[in-house]
Amino acid sequence: MDKLVIERSRPLTGTLTVNGAKNSVLPIMAACLLTDEPSVIEHVPMVTDVMTMLDILRQLGVQVAYAGSELRIHPDGFRGYVAPYELVSRMRASICLLGPLLARQGRASVSLPGGCVIGPRPVDLHLKGLQALGASIEIEHGYIMAECGRLKGSRIHLGGDRGSSVLATGNVMMAAALADGVSMIEHAACEPEVVDLADFLVSMGARIEGQGGSTIRVEGVERLHGSSRYRIISDRIEAGTLAMAAAMTGGSVTLEGARSDHLEAVIEKLREAGVQITVEPGRLRVKAADHLRAVNVTSLPYPGFPTDLQAQIMALLCLADGVSVITEKIYPERFLHVPELNRMGAAITREGATAVVKGMGQLSGAQVVASDLRASAALVLAGLAASTQTEVRGLEHLDRGYQNIETQLRQLGAHLVRVPEEQTVAPQPQETVVAQANGVPAPGQRNRRAKRYTRAERKQ
Numbered sequence: 001m002d003k004l005v006i007e008r009s010r011p012l013t014g015t016l017t018v019n020g021a022k023n024s025v026l027p028i029m030a031a032c033l034l035t036d037e038p039s040v041i042e043h044v045p046m047v048t049d050v051m052t053m054l055d056i057l058r059q060l061g062v063q064v065a066y067a068g069s070e071l072r073i074h075p076d077g078f079r080g081y082v083a084p085y086e087l088v089s090r091m092r093a094s095i096c097l098l099g100p101l102l103a104r105q106g107r108a109s110v111s112l113p114g115g116c117v118i119g120p121r122p123v124d125l126h127l128k129g130l131q132a133l134g135a136s137i138e139i140e141h142g143y144i145m146a147e148c149g150r151l152k153g154s155r156i157h158l159g160g161d162r163g164s165s166v167l168a169t170g171n172v173m174m175a176a177a178l179a180d181g182v183s184m185i186e187h188a189a190c191e192p193e194v195v196d197l198a199d200f201l202v203s204m205g206a207r208i209e210g211q212g213g214s215t216i217r218v219e220g221v222e223r224l225h226g227s228s229r230y231r232i233i234s235d236r237i238e239a240g241t242l243a244m245a246a247a248m249t250g251g252s253v254t255l256e257g258a259r260s261d262h263l264e265a266v267i268e269k270l271r272e273a274g275v276q277i278t279v280e281p282g283r284l285r286v287k288a289a290d291h292l293r294a295v296n297v298t299s300l301p302y303p304g305f306p307t308d309l310q311a312q313i314m315a316l317l318c319l320a321d322g323v324s325v326i327t328e329k330i331y332p333e334r335f336l337h338v339p340e341l342n343r344m345g346a347a348i349t350r351e352g353a354t355a356v357v358k359g360m361g362q363l364s365g366a367q368v369v370a371s372d373l374r375a376s377a378a379l380v381l382a383g384l385a386a387s388t389q390t391e392v393r394g395l396e397h398l399d400r401g402y403q404n405i406e407t408q409l410r411q412l413g414a415h416l417v418r419v420p421e422e423q424t425v426a427p428q429p430q431e432t433v434v435a436q437a438n439g440v441p442a443p444g445q446r447n448r449r450a451k452r453y454t455r456a457e458r459k460q
């Protein structure tokens with residue numbers, strides 16, 4: 001296994017283009033099964049979750065071709081109906097195959113995803129929604145075994161104890177698109193990725209209205225056609241992660257393609273923390289605060305602050321002045337990054353679904369292990385801001401959802417390298433040492449006396 005070796009970063013500067021949204025493309029790939037015609041999807045991120053979904057589609061007999069960021073899916077030979085444990089256990093999002101398999105094949109056998117380090121992730125809403133459309137479902141030998149004749153439109157309430165469900169809304173929307181009659185999905189998830197899926201389905205000939213709101217109307221059609229060319233929205237979680245990287249290193253970064261309308265809660269919190277964010281058509285400009293301020297953050301369903309950025313903003317708030325309270329409303333167990341950040345000098349205490357972050361103004365390098373996808377991003381950000389070298393292990397999580405994040409960060413001036421587990425990398429004799437000798441405060445706490453880098457130094 002590889003690890004990332006990260007040096008304390010100079011202020012990140014420059015421009016990056018945000019990749020396509022992983023959480024959009026996965027259900028959209030599943031939606032391609034709803035027709036026997038080919039579809040072409042653009043702006044697809046090259047991440048391992050996409051590769052896993054491609055493996056599942058191939059096993060189902062589907063032809064796939066992937067070049068650059070363009071994906072062509074042709075379900076010509078689509079015969080299978082099984083999503084096996086080996087693949088589903090690698091990626092929980094495979095549950096979104098359930099709706100399309102049922103709608104096209106009349107049966108589905110999808111492994112239950114099983115445990116997850118970020119806490120329980122039940123599938124009751126998926127099952128309830130598909131049962132309401134007429135599927136009969138049993139759990140046998142760890143598999144969801146579902147059968148149906150032609151599905152029938154229905155009124156479906158998809159609200160759970162923790163609000164709406166993104167992929168359950170997607171599953172029901174996909175199944176309802178080929179059902180007989182009208183379905184009304186109430187308490188639907190409003191996330192931009194749900195809207196993207198609905199828009200993709202519409203591009204295949206589906207009749208869907210209300211996406212983005214809490215009630216979605218789907219009028220079933222006899223058949224759908226392929227989508228000749230569909231472009232995935234940009235990844236709001238990647239954009240948020242990169243914005244925080246800039247803010248944590250005292251930097252100034254432009255994020256091309258970032259959708260400010262998808263990031264309102266994130267922009268608001270970063271501004272509250274003192275980060276300057278300028279919204280321009282098609283891009284965001286992020287400029288670090290002179291001093292980061294503590295803020296309270298609660299993760300909520302969209303348009304609230306996303307749980308998928310909770311770990312990253314926690315890393316940022318470790319550098320702030322004052323005490324921040326972070327409450328996790330979607331996955332109350334999603335705090336495995338806390339002990340790792342504490343090993344880097346953070347002062348975070350956790351009580352149930354709440355973490356109290358006492359901003360220490362700085363972090364120190366350590367050997368840390370990522371437990372899940374977004375926790376791994378938080379540790380990379382912490383490593384950029386830490387005063388000494390950091391090693392992050394568990395990169396298989398990072399690779400599930402970030403396309404070459406280390407290359408992106410290097411383009412902005414960061415020093416980080418991926419090396420095999422056993423290899424060590426000598427610390428860079430760079431600004432880490434100089435900055436400390438000059439009494440420069442930690443990244444995120446710039447002062448006017450900070451060393452000014454020459455253009456040549458910035459290009460290194």
Ligand code: UD1
Binds near residue numbers: 120
């Ligand atoms: C999606 C995202 C994931 C994100 C999450 C919440 C994808 C591929 N993944 O996951 O990155 O963190 O939304 O924004 O899009 N729940 C139930 N019963 C169910 C389903 C969910 O109680 O049947 C609960 C979950 O435990 C959780 C909440 O509902 O507390 C939201 O989960 P959900 O929106 O379903 O997450 P996913 O769609 O799996």
